[in-house]
Amino acid sequence: MIIETIVTSVGDDGSVNCAPMGVEWGDEAIVLKPFIETATYRNLIATRAAVVNLTDDVRVFARAAISNPEYPTTAAVKVRGVVLGDCCSWREVEVRTIDSTPPRSRIETAVVHRGFTREFIGFNRARHAVLEAAIYATRLHLLERAFIEAEMTRLQTIVDKTAGDHEREAMTLLADHMRRTWVEGTTR
Secondary structure, three states: OEEEEEEEEEOOOOOEEEEEEEEEOOOOEEEEOOEOOOHHHHHHHHHOEEEEEEOOOHHHHHHHHHOOOOOOEEEOOOOOOEEEOOOOEEEEEEEEEEEOOOOEOEEEEEEEEEEEOOOOOOOOHHHHHHHHHHHHHOOOOOOOHHHHHHHHHHHHHHHHHHOOHHHHHHHHHHHHHHHHHHHHOOOO
């Protein structure tokens, strides 16, 4: 089963990377599949560790999909890494095997520590819509613009009907990013 998470990893220089990622979830093992050209992949190769954060704040997914936002963090307990300060829970993982076949790697990890901060309330339809929009924002270079625009229109309708302020903020952030990217002509 794929679970949408925020993976935090640390580079050799100590810089923190915050990336949204659907992971293959398990109690004892989690499989990460970062694209080869990403900071997450480079950090996992360098440090062989990461933290898989579960959060119900879709603004974190939206911001991490289009940039490398800085959030308050605390040091991980067992691995070289950081935990998002406002996550609901997390898993600290160590790399066991790496398949670097392009375009996406497959990195099998072992869960070495888990933590809990607060209850995960869940997602309403608007939060699911923002998650989908965040995924599209990371694939502007892979998918046709007409398809993404149609999907964003459909997702915006859901947000308009069911969102709170946080979901509206996140959707606006993603839509603005897509428009800027298309105006700059950096995708199809």
